[in-house]
Amino acid sequence: MNTPIFHSETELVALLKGKDDKAFNYLYDNYSAALYGVIFKVLDKEDLAGDVLQEVFVKIWRGMEQYDPAKGRLYTWMLNIARNAAIDLLRSRSFQKDQKTTDIEQNANLQENHNTPGANTDTIGLKKSVMNLKQEFRVLIDMAYFQGYTQEEISKTLGIPLGTVKTRMRNAILELKSVFK
Amino acid sequence: MNIEEYISSGIVEAYVLGLATESEVREIRQMMEQYPELRAAVQEQEEVLVKYAQQNAIAPPPGLKQTIWEALNGEKAIDEAQPTIIEPAFHAPRQQAPAKRNYALAASLALLIVSAAANMWLLNSNHNMNNRIAGLNLQQRAIIKEKNEALAAAENSAAALRVMSLPKLLKIDLAGVGPHSSQSAMLYWDKSSGDIFLDLNTMPQAPAGKQYQLWAIIDGKPVDAGIYDLSGARAMIKMKTIARAEMFAVTIEKAGGSPAPTLDQMVVAGKPG
Numbered sequence A: 001m002n003t004p005i006f007h008s009e010t011e012l013v014a015l016l017k018g019k020d021d022k023a024f025n026y027l028y029d030n031y032s033a034a035l036y037g038v039i040f041k042v043l044d045k046e047d048l049a050g051d052v053l054q055e056v057f058v059k060i061w062r063g064m065e066q067y068d069p070a071k072g073r074l075y076t077w078m079l080n081i082a083r084n085a086a087i088d089l090l091r092s093r094s095f096q097k098d099q100k101t102t103d104i105e106q107n108a109n110l111q112e113n114h115n116t117p118g119a120n121t122d123t124i125g126l127k128k129s130v131m132n133l134k135q136e137f138r139v140l141i142d143m144a145y146f147q148g149y150t151q152e153e154i155s156k157t158l159g160i161p162l163g164t165v166k167t168r169m170r171n172a173i174l175e176l177k178s179v180f181k
Numbered sequence B: 001m002n003i004e005e006y007i008s009s010g011i012v013e014a015y016v017l018g019l020a021t022e023s024e025v026r027e028i029r030q031m032m033e034q035y036p037e038l039r040a041a042v043q044e045q046e047e048v049l050v051k052y053a054q055q056n057a058i059a060p061p062p063g064l065k066q067t068i069w070e071a072l073n074g075e076k077a078i079d080e081a082q083p084t085i086i087e088p089a090f091h092a093p094r095q096q097a098p099a100k101r102n103y104a105l106a107a108s109l110a111l112l113i114v115s116a117a118a119n120m121w122l123l124n125s126n127h128n129m130n131n132r133i134a135g136l137n138l139q140q141r142a143i144i145k146e147k148n149e150a151l152a153a154a155e156n157s158a159a160a161l162r163v164m165s166l167p168k169l170l171k172i173d174l175a176g177v178g179p180h181s182s183q184s185a186m187l188y189w190d191k192s193s194g195d196i197f198l199d200l201n202t203m204p205q206a207p208a209g210k211q212y213q214l215w216a217i218i219d220g221k222p223v224d225a226g227i228y229d230l231s232g233a234r235a236m237i238k239m240k241t242i243a244r245a246e247m248f249a250v251t252i253e254k255a256g257g258s259p260a261p262t263l264d265q266m267v268v269a270g271k272p273g
Helices: A009-017 A021-043 A049-066 A074-092 A097-108 A117-123 A135-146 A151-158 A162-180 B003-008 B011-016 B022-034 B036-055 B064-080 B103-115 B138-151
Strands: B169-176 B184-190 B195-199 B210-218 B221-228 B247-254 B266-270
Touching: A009 A021, A009 A049, A009 A074, A009 B195, A021 A049, A021 A074, A021 A135, A021 B036, A021 B064, A049 A074, A049 B064, A074 B036, A135 A151, A135 A162, A151 A162, A162 B011, A162 B036, B003 B036, B011 B022, B011 B036, B022 B036, B169 B247, B184 B266, B195 B221, B221 B247
Parallel strands: none
Antiparallel strands: B169 B184, B169 B266, B184 B195, B210 B221, B210 B247, B247 B266
């Protein structure tokens, strides 16, 4: 069976808003792995990642009518849904605050391949490019993006000023960009 | 406001990563409307995030697609069943329903929803994974339902494009012409960009060695708007971009198209508006 080819995101979005089957099929085939990867990395284990991915697709289905392309790309929107859903679950399992802090302290002192709870993700296929990021940047992206810390929380946990957190975050992303070039 | 400084402040990164506060989000969206350089910066950061996500992609287990497909079909059943879910129990739908869905499923879901009403919350966290059905966002769905009712015509099949929510996308029915009067096709025109999407899905294959070609009549003259290749199983194909036209027509031409339409080979045609 031929998979439809979409010429542009505009076309894909239009069909998705119409709840077109082929469009959703296309979405799953092409985007589910990226979403699953983010969910996996947030949860740090596989057993509930499938449930979260299902919830994410349902949310995409329901939210599609209100998705506004002027606010950002479809992909970004979906990634944020996936990340938020995974973080909701992470938090609902009431991860202890000191559990998190332990992870972070260990992350901060992390050697590559160090065998600590928060470092499982290193062994499940994090690609080289991320590993190549400077330690402090990787920790920051990890905390903010994958563990759902707000900038205020990061500032408090790491004991650095909020302004520094913001600057460092920007530098982390610049670093990420250069790694991809 | 120095836009350069703003762009360098880190807020773009925070926004793209979903880390900006609500007021920051509002602010940046307002600014994006005014400053194309800000829009460009946002886009650039989005590309970075996309690459990062792709680098870390993990294929989900193969059986999951089917499970998710079934969940989405469940959503469809809810969409197509009665308009108001809030009301308890089951009463006949107000509009003539497509009637092909499983009302037992819809009814039992409605009852489940009502019985779980106390536990429902809007969007945010505290969502109980074990009661995902109970976690339906009642109010949001009610709003979506109302909007659907306001917008909906009695449309047909799942393959039809529901573009009511995109005010600038014009749908033009192309009716069969002459000996082809039983044929029909649909054209979708994004007036703001000029993009045209043509759907000849119900039409037969063009005769061997020939193809369908779309024409836009502009100032009374036919202008080539693209060739439609029906060989793939495509619902809809993007044609050329046309800013304005009085009429659209599809003719059968030799493969590869021709510079001017063969008028006695016109199959379908229609006017915008």
